[in-house]
Amino acid sequence: MTDALPLRAVLDAGRRRLTGSDTADPAREAAVIWAHAFGRTPGEAALERDRAVAAADVERLRSLFERRARGEPLAYVAGRAGFRHLDVEVDRRVLIPRPETEGLVSGVLGRVATGTALDVGTGSGCIALSLAAEGGFERVVAIDRSADALRVADRNRRGAALAIELVRSDLTSSLADRSADALVSNPPYLSEAEYAALDRSVRDWEPALALVSGPDGLAATRRLLDDGRRVVRGGGWLALELDASRAGIVGEMAAGLGWQDVSLESDLFGRERYLFARRSATS
Numbered sequence: 001m002t003d004a005l006p007l008r009a010v011l012d013a014g015r016r017r018l019t020g021s022d023t024a025d026p027a028r029e030a031a032v033i034w035a036h037a038f039g040r041t042p043g044e045a046a047l048e049r050d051r052a053v054a055a056a057d058v059e060r061l062r063s064l065f066e067r068r069a070r071g072e073p074l075a076y077v078a079g080r081a082g083f084r085h086l087d088v089e090v091d092r093r094v095l096i097p098r099p100e101t102e103g104l105v106s107g108v109l110g111r112v113a114t115g116t117a118l119d120v121g122t123g124s125g126c127i128a129l130s131l132a133a134e135g136g137f138e139r140v141v142a143i144d145r146s147a148d149a150l151r152v153a154d155r156n157r158r159g160a161a162l163a164i165e166l167v168r169s170d171l172t173s174s175l176a177d178r179s180a181d182a183l184v185s186n187p188p189y190l191s192e193a194e195y196a197a198l199d200r201s202v203r204d205w206e207p208a209l210a211l212v213s214g215p216d217g218l219a220a221t222r223r224l225l226d227d228g229r230r231v232v233r234g235g236g237w238l239a240l241e242l243d244a245s246r247a248g249i250v251g252e253m254a255a256g257l258g259w260q261d262v263s264l265e266s267d268l269f270g271r272e273r274y275l276f277a278r279r280s281a282t283s
């Protein structure tokens, strides 16, 4: 039977459990896990170190520390991830939003912020919710093939109190012709070989559907470039996140399919990560 303990003892036990696991800063992560579990900030851990933690809460924290020590990503253990101005719920049903993807949203908002925006492969809903929060769109639609992902996006929609629509679809296949002013996607873009070689901290935990896209990593991207011509209105924009090693090929594919004003832009780490392209205004 566990006794109530002072917070400092609980966090110290967490730090010791995380030391030696694949954790860069065990003391900080123990505080982050406590903060997310109890709706506090990590800084409050120091302020409240003498506060008693009830026995049931000690047990709950022990099990969270144990999950982290066994390699589960911190965001899944904490149940939350930051994305731009949002704090979204995440679990193993969705990709953990990456900081690189925040730049995709900036690139979209710099080009188009009214009309209808479609976020294809929404996962946690982070892109669609950011577009709804920061743009002036009349309509934002979040699409995923995974019913599980859409359940997470729905929780985040309620949490953020933002009016996005959720649609289950295989990429753009069920979307109407000329329905988008902005078609935005961070699709799966790893090849099967790259996926097999991924660090286990990603491959063992995050959904394969969110990461891998055929033998060359381009299956979803190819389809978005192709069918996107049907879905995006004349003068509207396509914005895709991509793998830097294939940026040149994707740019050539877009130009070859008649997309205009094709540009490749770099992420915050200096790697070519985004394609922006415009549908001909007269088509």
Ligand SMILES: C[S@@+](CC[C@H](N)C(=O)[O-])C[C@H]1O[C@@H](n2cnc3c(N)ncnc32)[C@H](O)[C@@H]1O
Residues within 6 Å of the ligand: 094, 095, 096, 097, 098, 101, 120, 121, 122, 123, 124, 125, 126, 127, 143, 144, 145, 146, 149, 169, 170, 171, 186, 187, 188, 189, 209, 210, 211, 220
């Ligand atoms: C790289 S994740 C991006 C998630 C989120 N937009 C983000 O940036 O964090 C790709 C998403 O695409 C979804 N997906 C994969 N294949 C799909 C398909 N054929 N149709 C619709 N969604 C798909 C996955 O379920 C996953 O949620």
